[in-house]
Amino acid sequence: MNHERIVGTAVPRKEGREKVTGKAVYVDDMVLPGMLYGATVRSQIPRGRIKKITFETSVAWSEFVIVSAKDIPGKNCIALIGDDQPCLASDSINHPEEPVLLLAHPDRHALRKAVDAVSIEYNPLPAIFTMEESERGSEIVWGTDNVFKTYLIQKGNVDDVWSRADYIIEGEYSTGAQEQLYIENNGMVAAYDAKQGITVWGSLQCPYYVHKALMALCDLPAEKVRVVQMETGGAFGGKEDYPSMIAGHAALLAMKSGKPVKIVYDRAEDMAATTKRHPSRTRHRTALSRDGKILGGEIEFTIDGGAYATLSSVVLSRGAIHAGGPYYWPSVRIRAKAVATNAPPHGAFRGFGGPQSIFAMERHMDRIAQVVGLSPVEIRRRNFLQPGQTTTTEQVVRELIDLGKLLDRAISVSEYQTKKQEFAIENGTGATKKGIGIAAFLHGAGFTGSGERYLSSVVGVEGCADGGVRILVSSTEFGQGTKTVLCQIAAEALGLRYEDVTIAQPDTTEVPNSGPTVASRTVMVVGKLVESAARGIHQTLKLSGMLGDSYSAEEFRAACQAYVAGHGQLRSWAQYDPPPDVFWDDEKYRGEAYAAYSWAVYIAEVSVDLTTYSVSVNDFVALQEVGRVLHPVLAIGQIVGGVAQGIGFALFEKVIWQQGRMQNNQMTNYIMPTSSDLPPIRVFFEELGNVHGAFGAKGIGELPMDGPAPAIVNAIEDALGVRFDSIPLMPEDIYDAITARSLRGEDEVASVIR
Amino acid sequence: MSSSGEDRSKSEISFTVNGEQKTVLAFPMERLLDVLRLQLGLTGAKEGCGEGECGSCSLLMDGTLVNSCLVPALQAQGASIVTIEGLDASAGSQRLQEAFLECGGAQCGICTPGMILAASHLLNKNPRPTLEEIKEGLSGNLCRCTGYLQIFEAIATAAGRETAASS
Amino acid sequence: MRSDPKDYELVAPGSLQAAVGLLARSPGEWLPIAGGTDVMVQYAAGKLPSRKLVSIWNLAELRSIEVLANEIRLGAGCTYTNIREHGVIGREFPMLSSAARWTGGIANQNRGTLGGNIVNASPAADSLPALLAYDAELILISVRGERRLPYAGFHAGYKKTKLAPDELIRAVCLPRRFSGYVCHARKVGSRNAQAISKVCMAALGRVAGQTVEDVHIAVGSVAPVPLRLSETELMLRGKVINESLVSAAKKMAVAEIRPIDDIRSTAKYRAAVTGNLVAEFLNLLSADGKA
Structure with a gap:
């Protein structure tokens, strides 16, 4: 067995046929008998206190179900890490999209007029909208100091390095908010009955997050809350925490009305009210030796968390740990801080802090290269982490990664050197300037530090009455291929055909908590557990004497059928067991931050049209080491899709804010790449394997989001000789x-050179 | 409903959907998208933006690709409509669906019905499109998952097989 | 969907005569809707002012393209797809073809109409600078009969037109006298497809050697209405193209426009790009003169 017949091949996507024939059922496709439609009345001001709510008489209010904070049976919060975000504001308003009241009606078209007919009077309070305002503390909008969370990562004694540095190079870099823009808007259906409790069906990433939130909100025991994931039309982190809010709203309306209630946001509401990528600011101060080696540095990483804590602390953690990039820092001090403003809370988006701090690191490397007088290639090569060295959290690199080799290959396939020379000549004349840029980076797979230990995920595999095998996990499919790859893993582990394995639709009454589907953890962490639970099925059959060590798929099926017929059930469970040598200190933020890292070198080629100041990405090379590639087509799909979002992050996607509200909350005005906006994206894998993941896999989902923005902006600087340290970088900028x-007449030289 | 002011009566609107004659009772300004999804249970067309930007609600009306969120029901009177549910029938469409499966053209699946209809519309007009023509043919259909490249590949693959099958 | 369908009336007259008859009975009350690519967007956003709509989609009288000896007469109900696919338009009015290709995705090109684009009167509409550059004329129709007027000047102000409340645009006429002209149209949007223009330009001209004989330059998105840069044109006519003329034209073009800051771009960017596009066009014209 285990000649890996299935892992590594492009089996058909499990739910693919339903998707290409339009039969897949998403939450908005669901209709329950007697179902009402729900809508949310939101605050219109960024900060203040509710004085009075008036229901205009133009609406027949008796036809509506109306829910306010007073109707909440349990705790008025969306339970997540902290419990600071209310489900419905009862008094204080902290951002302009805060839910205040809920309405439901059988005619969905009646809702808009009713929402508009609720007028709320406020005592307004001064609001703050930038990290700088928040830091000044002239208005305290959260806690005692506007600070959700800080981390301090210290390695060596960075205070000693400045005096022996040949160069001290400073830079400040910033990134903007980014909307996930899944094409399916957020939505939930809830139904309630006193005996069974509450059931919600929805578009979501983390069934047990919703479960936990509903238990607290509705004051119900675990067995009276059921969460079912429907087919989910894209998520990218955007359906990690906010679905708990919508589920709570639908549940409250269902409990009050006694009828099923559907809440599906339209695009404008989804964009304005739900989470986005945290805006960030990173300051670097780096000491280098004459030969371009990093001696040490200080990194200050700050993110804007919006009005409530939600996931900011963990986004901050990942951003801080990735802030040093794939480089060796003999000494470093990273100060990280998440601050409050009066915008809707920012949340998870693919990369989760990584794209922000990596943008800064990789722009800063190009800046260092210029000052030191080395090429962008050479500066990276001289500072790459080597096996045996330690990261900024003093995690020893045990993987046999050779970043220099990755860089060489990327340079070669992108024809970097040739293009550099060509562009140097071509750029002399003409209204189009070309450039090429590099980003090297890493991305940790799985939860940070002790996260996986706390999660303690459980996975089940079931032998079915028909002899097939079914996987039981709460890990969700939202396009990445969770279902397909987990089935490949189980089939491989059991020596079955891919078709013999199915996977349960996540439903908290049926599947154990295998943790949230986030953090590039599914294939590596959950996959490993599926492998182990699957082997458990074989163990049971073997111990019962029904199956030997080697068997055909048919023999397995027969044994499985016989076992289920005899015993009623055949199930095997696996729970996460942290590797023994893993050390993590939550206090000092030191140790094994991630069980494994994926590594990458991306190279972007751009042209800038000086007639319109617009940038085209002409070629893109994405080379990465992600452990074993379990499904080549899905893996390429993850990389290309992530690069496309990264190109958007760099060049197109700008949230226009006014008083904490998104002004361009329409697909027409928030610009994501179309089919005509992307270059050839050429994907290459190195496969070193990994001891932690199923069949050697590591994380892949978030990695491709990290590199495109810095590679592109580095390429733009290469083309124009002008520095840009902030994204999105628009033609106007x-x-x-x-x-x-041209007004100054020459390039600025702003670095401190000793 | 009483609060909405004067009620206006619904109209009988007849059209064919996927080859079947249908008559619905709808307000003339109801969106064709809603009529298909809510009255006829054809939920393959999705609402992504409601403003004709994303293409998830694409369908074929008298052989032309349209965004059904922008079509008032009355304008469908007498039209022949094909949705993803009706595309199954022809061999060409099946080739397209198979190619999407094989090449990774569908990830989360929400844009997929619209994308396949746009692709089908393109191949009907232009059986051997170049890459640039494929890009243009899909430029009104947004996909956030794939970065489009595997969709292009799927369409090129289907076009290649189409030509092979017909020669 | 932020409107309630039951609050809206929609009728579909069977002929153009019936449609204008309806408009005449209560002028200003009925909003015509063709392919719905603008009207339905406003409707879905809950921002449609009119509650009574008259469908003029599928009126055969509005869908014809007549090729006459001196002009092409495009029915106002022609879609961008009709325009793109028309051979004579492609050959003689390539800037209109390009504009049709730049407008939205394929589905919107299949439904959006030229007449709709004109009456919607967005300063950012892609086809309008081309119509201005080609000296288009409009035929308007009402029960009072038809009248013909130059398209230039049709837009009376931001989203305002000279269309009477009982009138429809019947046709758009393009004079067939631009063969041999150098054409240059460019759209500057936020992305390569499905973008609303930040600046768009359609320009045509003819040189004898390096001397400008005739020149038309029209721009969109840089003023409350699409604009012909008449002063710049006047200044250019009869002059020899050289660096200082190009530079003067850039300056004059920028002085003629009134760009604004909005959620899509900035006034200074729009001004700079307009100048650059004018320069780019003049350089092409000059290159043609040298060829």
Whole structure:
């Protein structure tokens, strides 16, 4: 057995046929008898206190179910890490999209007029909208100091390095909010009956997050809350925490009305009210030796968390740990801080803090290269982490990664050197300037530090009456291929055909808590558990004498059928067991931050049109080491899709804020790449394997989000000779910078050179 | 409903959907998308943006690709409509669906019905499109998962097989 | 969907005569809707001012493209797809073809109409600079009969037109006298497809050697209405193209427009790009003169 007949091959996507024939059922496709439609009345001001709520008489209010905070049976919060975010505001308003009242009606078209006919009077309070305002503390909008969370990572004694540095190089970098823009808007259906409790069906990533939130909100025991994931039309982190809010709202309306209630946001509401990527600011101060080696540095990483704590502490953690990039820092001090503003809470988005701090690191490397007088290639090569060295959290690199080799291959396949020379000549004349840029980076797979230990995920595999095998996990499919790859793993582990394995639709009454589907953890952590639970099935059959060590798929099926017929059930469970040598200190933020890292070198080629100041990405090379690639087509799909989002992050996707509200909350005005906006994205894998993941896999989902933005902005600087340290980088910004430079007449030299 | 002011009566609107004659009772300004999804249970067309930007609600009306969120029901009177549910029938469509499966053209699946209809519309007009023509043919259909490349590949693959099958 | 369908009336007259008859009975009360690519968007957003709509989609009288000896007469109900697919338009009015290709995705090109684009009167509409550059004329129709007027000047102000409340656009006429002209149209949007223009330009001209004989430059998204840069044109006519002329034209073009800051771009960017596009066009014209 185990000649890996299935893992590593492009089996058909488990739910693919339903998707290509339009038969897959998403939450908005669901209709229950007697179902009402729900809507949310939101605050319209960024901060204040509710004075009075008036229901205008133009609406027949008796036809509506109306829910306010007073109707909440349990605790008025969305239970997550902290419990600071109310489900419905009863008094204080802390951002302009805060839910205040819920309405339900059988005619969905009646709702809009009713929402508009509720007028709320406020005593407004001063609000703050930027990290700088938050840090100044002139208005305290959260806690005692506007600070959700801080981390301090210290390695060596960075205070000693400044005096012996040949260069001290500073830079400040920032990234903007980014909307996940899954094409399926958020939505939930809830139904309640006193005996069974509450059931919600929805578009979501983390069934047990919703479960936990509903228990607290509805004051119900675990067995009276059921959460079912429907087919989910994209998530990217955007359906990690906010679905708990919508589920809570639908549940409250269902409990009050006694009828099923559907809440599906329209695009404008989804974009304005739900989470986005945290805006960030990173400051680097780096000491280097004459030969371009990093001696040490200080990194200050700050993110804007919006009005409530939600996931900011964990986004901050990942961002801080990734802030040093794939480089060796003999000494470093990383100060990380998440601050409050009066915008809707920012949340998870693919990469989860990594794309923010990595943008800064990789822009800073190019800046260092210029000051030191080395090429962007050479500066990276000289500072790459090597096996045996330690990361910023003093985690020893045990993987036999050779970043220099990755870099060489990326340079070669992108024809970096040739293009550099060509562009140097071509750029002399003409209104189009070309450039090429590199980003090298890493991304940790799984929860940070002790996270996986706390999660303690459980996975089940079931032998079925028909002899097939079914996987029981709460890990969700939202396009990445969870179902397909977990079935591959189980089939491989048991020596079955891929078709012999199915996977349960996540339903908390049926599946154990295998943890949230986030953090590039599914294939590596959950996959390993599936492998182990699957082997448990074989163990049971073997111990019962029904199956030997080697068997055909048919023999397995017969044994499984016989066992179930005789015993009623055949189930095997596996629970996460932390590797024994893993050390993590939550206090000092030191140790094994992640069980494994994926590594990558991305190279972007751009041209900048000086007539319109717009940037085209002409070629993109994405080379990564992600352990064993379990499904080549899905893996390429993850990388290309992530790069596309990264290109959007860098060049297109700008949230326009006014008083804490998104102004461009329409697909027409928030610009994501179309089919005509992307270059060829050429994907290459190195496969070193990994002891922690199923069949050697590591995380892949988030990695491709980290590299495109810095690679592209590095390429733009290469093309224009103008520095850009902030994204999204719009043509207007390029115009401004070019104009400013031509007014100054020469390039600025701003670094401190000792 | 009483609060909405004067009620206006619904109209009988007849059209064919996926080859079947249908008559629905609808307000003339109801969106064709809603009529298909809520009255006829054809939920393959999805609402992504409600403003004709994302293409998830694409369908074929008298052989042309349209965004059904922008079509008032009355304008469908007498039309022949094909949705993803009706696309199954032809061999060409099946080739397209198979190619989407094989090449990774569908991830989360929400844009997929619209994408396949746009692709089908493209191949009907232009059986051997170039990459640029494929890109243009899909430019009104947004996909957030795939970065489009595997969709292009799926369409090129289906087009290649189509040509092979017909020669 | 932020409107309630039951609050709206929609009728579909069977002929153009019936449609204008309806408009005449209560002028200003009925909003015409063709392919719905603008009207339905406003409707879904709950921002449609009119509660009574008259469908003019599928009126055969509005869908014809007549090729006459001196002009092409496009029915106002022609879609962008009709325009893109028309051979004579492609050959003689390539900037209109390009504009049709730049407008939305395929589905919207299949439904959006030229007449709709004109009456919607967005300053960012892609086809309008091309119509201005080609000296288009409009035929308007009502029960009072037809009248013909130059398209230039049709837009009276931001989202305002000279269309009377009982009138429809019947046709758009393009004079067939631009063969041999150098054409240059460019759309500057936020992305390569499905974008609303930040600046768009359609320009045509003819040189004898390096001397400008005739020049038309029209721009969109840089003023409350799409604009012909008439002063710049006047200044250019009869002059020899050289660096200082290009630079003067850039300056004059920027002085003629009134760009604004909005959620899509900035006034200074729009001004700079307009100048650059004018320069780009003049350089092409000059290159043609040298060829």
